[in-house]
Amino acid sequence: MNAARFKRWLQGLPTHLILIVVCLVWLLPTLGLLVTSFRPFQDVNETGWWTVLSAPKGEKEYEAFCGACHGIDGKAIIAADLTNADLVKNYRRSFSLLVSLKREINGQPHMGELSLPDENDAATIAAYLRRISGIEARSRFTLDNYIDAVVGYRGRATYESDCASGQQALDLSCDWRDLGNPRGMGRAFLNSLIVAIPSTILPILFAAFAAYAFSWMYFPGRQWMFALLVGLQVVPLQMTLIPISRLYAQLGLNGTFLGIWLFHTGFGLPYAIYLMRNFIGSLPHEVFESAYLDGASHWTAFFKLAIPLSIPAIASLGIFQFLWIWNDLLVALVFLGGEHPVLTYQIGNMVTSLGSGWHLLTAAAFISMALPMIVFFALQRYFVRGLLAGSVKG
């Protein structure tokens, strides 16, 4: 029995191994982003994110050269307490530290028989001392990157420290107004919502009307018209950008929310009609007939019956359309641009303008991913269904 179980376990082992390795590979990049977004910016460019839980930089060097006398915590020699900021202030740079190490103390060489650290090690140790003495104390994790990203701070320190010392950039006022800074992710988040919500509701509403007519009304040309509308799914997005942006230029709609709402509505419709028609059309027709016999008009039947009964379809469609728009870059780039920057636009901009501002970029990227991830985990079933049904969308 046990041997058989062991054999089965052994047979299953490769499956588990492959799966776990694949899952780890899939998770690691996102984990790196998440961890980095919570690290102080000085750390981000100094050490890889995977070292976040290991000893702070310089601890190893400190222990090798200083730990024996000064103790692991730096407090062993009371006259030379290395956690004392006043003392450490004198050794800000590696050369001042080296000078002190070469000096004699009470007639004895400072380092005794021990070898002196080289310049690189001395610099690392000096940085470490600044850290433990509180001159440049920083915690392992911080929310500063998120604050900086939300208000659009792009300086060399953090928003909070610059504001505290009154050195903030001209476009920041260090109060609640900074939440609306056009360079910030806070404003972009709001813009993304303003773009996505009407662009989700409008096509679904229009599609529901059309789908109701296709399902429960009679008019000539019903069949071929439905086929034609659904067939418009084959027209790719790229094909429509140029004429529409020319049209918008004439109408003054470039860079307006109305323009992008209408565009997303037009583009979401073929698939929305297809899905809604399939759903509303498959509702039991007795429901509609009896409502009609009771004197309900089409208008009432639509709002009181068809819409409430097709909530599952609307949910799938809504989530799919919402995320599609939330994550879209191309349409926002073409029709909104920098006028009303949305999240994707703002991040795209940051990637090109901040070469190595990883602490800001990772926080910004995570801000843009937070909502889709919540939607994904909370409504996974609807999400997957909407996505699968939409796999043929243009």
Next chain:
Amino acid sequence: MAAKTQPVAGIMRQGRLTPWLYLLPALLVMAVFIVYPGLNTFYLSFRNNTNTGWATDNCLAGAPCWGLFENYRYALTSEIMQTAFLNNLKWILIMVSGTVVLGLLIAVLADRVRYEALAKALIFLPMAISFVGAGVIWKFVYDYGSGQVQIGLLNALVKALGGQPVSWLTMPQVNTIALIVVGIWMWTGFCMTILAAALKGVSVEILEAARVDGASEWAVFWKIMVPQIMPTITVVITTMVINVLKIFDIVYVMTGGNYGTEVIANRMYIEMYTSFKAGRAAAIAIVLIAVIIPAMIFNIRRFQEQEATR
């Protein structure tokens, strides 16, 4: 169309105009945003870059010229477009095979373990985030530090194994592969989910019978599972080909099409909004559609056949 045609109840009569009122908003918006631009792009592709005359104006003296089809000459034969075509081909070959093979592998393996839901959610998660977000995530993985410290995961790994750090996104040949890996990371979950749904439909009796008869798991997979889900695999492949042909965001965010990573959709964007050459951009759009539409039609047909038999 596959939509079931329900008999419209004879008693629910309505005025002659009512259906059109219900259809009007949708018809209007679609006419303006899909039908008109579709036709207009076609027209623009034969016009010069400012839409003030025919495309013949774009010809340069002494250079080859296709007359009215001058924009198409650019879209089909110019050097940068050749690079774009070649890169799109690389994308199709590597990304489609990568996502489908990995998706199938994970779907089959995850079916046998207790943490199936968790594993699938992890693989599927990248699908929920934007290409831009994924671009940032992977740019960080590929980060190349010229100094001692490598904060990019991949280069740290290379260094730990004793190799030389590589600037993944600027090195020709390597960089396109690096971008394709991002695409695979994003879309494998999609392939996995569709294929897993199809695998659940493979009859358990047949699988059991084969196993009782002594067929190896390998044989069960190749001789029973794969043939049974072949229609789904076809749909997945076509869908992926269409998606890959339109690939834009990853390239735009990560390299901007520089260093030899150009693709068709990115080129169209640059011609239109950086070089302001609408005629060329329109011709590129038409070329892109000419490639996509057959695949789309094929796909919608197959998709509906599948829906009908489900």
